[in-house]
Amino acid sequence: MHRPFKIALAAAFVAILWLVGVQVVWPFIFTGSLKGVVDAPPPIRWDRQSLQKGETFRAIDKWYDIHVGLRNFWVRLDNQATFSLFYEVPPHVANSPVVVSEHEWLFEPQYIRNSIRPRDISDARMRAYAKQIRAIQDKLARYGVPFYLIVAPNKAEVYPEHVPPAYFTRHQPAEVTTNYERARTFFKEAGVHFYDGPGRFAEWKNTGDRYLFARSGTHWSYDAAFRVLQEVREQLNPLLKHPIPELKTGGSPMKSPQANDRDLLDLLNLLYTGVHEHKLPTPHVLAQTEVPEALLPRILWVHDSFAWNLIELLYSANAMQPSESLYYFGVVPDYEKKVVHIPGATKTDLLVANIDWKTNLKSYDAIIMIWTDIAFDHYGWGFFETIDRELK
């Protein structure tokens, strides 16, 4: 083999090492950003003890892993190679949040698990919980603030036929009664104002609806969320000082999945997603102009991630006043302890734990809480206990 070729090879090897290394301090090749939320790496400490124990060096190792040159390209390359060749998520992605099923149906594993192995909660606990919610509902009503609970459906329960069959070797979702399905009776008994998302989705599915969830999303689709909003509006409006105006669309054209409808696909962090985007109806929401802003409802949201597209749709329809969102009521995980301003979802400086409820409560037309069955045993993330304590 010719010497110049060998020199070129050796130089190329060293150049690749240097290129990636130099990118750490001088990122001259932009490789985009990665989707998803990650835990913060451990801080690099320079005190004597950390240095002696090697903690400083381990923290630098982790820092370097995160800041290595072209990192975003490497991550996407690994994901794309695995997805294209093996149609799965790389095995070394710890606690992978995405299960890839046939025809690009994507799921979060915890939803699948919950559909066949819900956490064990006794009837007595459920009944007490329903009574607790009713008591808070009554307490808030005395302050003139209606409380309304929206229970969101689980994609794995709505479309179990698209879940990889290997998950259902021991149990089928149809054989399993989820915690919410058991709790529904207790909620009705206790007189809780709630929206039965799982029940409604089961009915809609029976009519042949294929777009209640996007294949590439973990939350209800925008199309389904819009229908939920219309039904919620009908139930909630009689309780509101300022009712939610009529929600109108200019149709629901078939579009490639956007935002929430592709959150799992985005989380795969592939180099190219075009061929995996399956079109679905997407409501073109029309912003109402008849009702002035002062007469629109101001709603406080206490919620998990299913609320985001409801909130987005409502503000697109110009159907709500600016307000606040308490994402997971500020308890899980660390990065969401603050009150969030909506629309826009920007963090405020106020911690959820520091809210002055007596002062602020009356500025809301209603409090809407949203959770999925999977979050049943979070028991409202402490919201009910807080309200009970603060409104004594």
Next chain:
Amino acid sequence: MIFSSLLFLYAFLPLFLALYYLAPATWRNSVALAASLAFYAWGEPVFVLWLILSSLIDYALSLRVAQLPPTAVRRRRSLVALSLTINLGALVYCKYAGFFSDQLYRLLGGGSLQDATVLIKIAGISFFTFHKVSYMMDVYRGATRPSKSAGEFLLYVCLFPQLVAGPIIRYRDVAAQIAGREHSLDRFLAGVWRFLLGLGRKVLIADPLGLVADKIFSLDVGSLPMPYAWIGILCYTFQIYFDFAGYSDMAIGLGRMMGFEFLENFNRPYISRNITEFWRRWHISLTNFMRDYLYIPLGGNRVSPWRAKLNLWLVFLASGFWHGASWNFIVWGAYHGSLLSLEKGIGPQRLNRVPALIGVILTFFLVLIGWVFFRATDLTHALAFFGQMADTASWANPGSRIDLPWSELMGRRTLCALVVAAVTGFLPDAFWQRWGWDDALPATVRGAIARVALGTAILLLATAALANQSYSPFIYFRF
């Protein structure tokens, strides 16, 4: 720091290569030594001082041993004994003090002391201790002269490619190279290729297989269906080989980039036709060490047949214990020692009469069984695991017995890694030699292009896998 880390690949290595090759030839050992100490200090900032100090003591003792006339047997022996006491004493204290104190505590009826024992764990101590022991013994026996300078001796002990995980190199094998070695483009490229090959074996094959093995060995062993138990130990069997051999490849490759030529440490052990051959192909540097510094001093083959078998068994008992301070490693060593003693009793002529295919399958099976002891957390776990491997009732419909879907346990990429591991692990020597697998570049243009393409693909995919390991996102992202 480990070779298969982004920090090593894209910070330490390019910096080191630049400094090493920009330095004048006479300074290169100093650059290599400084880099090696920095490499070790990165993981063990305090114990690097112990490494230096103990090495300097050994060096001083070796000089004195070499200066003394051969007739001063007692003084020479006492100096060697002092060196062995320091080195093996540190090894025993750091690695085995917890085990011994725990056993003693149990004997006295006090339960377990594992959590209460204050242990000092020093990375690579098993390897650099054996380096120093082999050096001192060779100087004592006159098999090698003492190193010319403390710096050269320190470089031999600390040279970063082999410092933390071997291979165990004898001083006499590299002394001339430390004093002066050839740096050629061919050797550098051969080193790059060998390093990339090792990186691929470690990151793209061993690591995914290790995830499966880890999952299975962490499950409640009683609920483990038979196929899961077998796939777990099969994955581990290939993981440990590709991991260790991959690391040795990287060490040999890095050595070549610096102009060194280390001895091979693995030679396709799973194509062995018997256990004796397996140990000639598996962790060769350890086997050589045990033979030269333990088996032969115990009498080797010069003693009676039964004593030779006992010695062999004892050597493997010690070898097992060297791998880890727990009973399952001791049993693993005893298991291999017993098999070797048995084969010694059968004799090589009879062993060679066994058809090759049967011999390879049987040997692989026996080795695989041994790995259960090696991988299990303790002996109880190992025995329970054997029970599940034999639980034929759980063969059918294993998914109904355990809440771990097969697809979550073993994806297609991992299955592919297992197939690649099995195929390449069992290819005969002739295939690899014909391929010229260890050459810098094949002679033909097509071969050279294929080699470069494979090397590039390994570097890219391994880097991508390493980068992705550190990225574990959650879905909820709104701010």
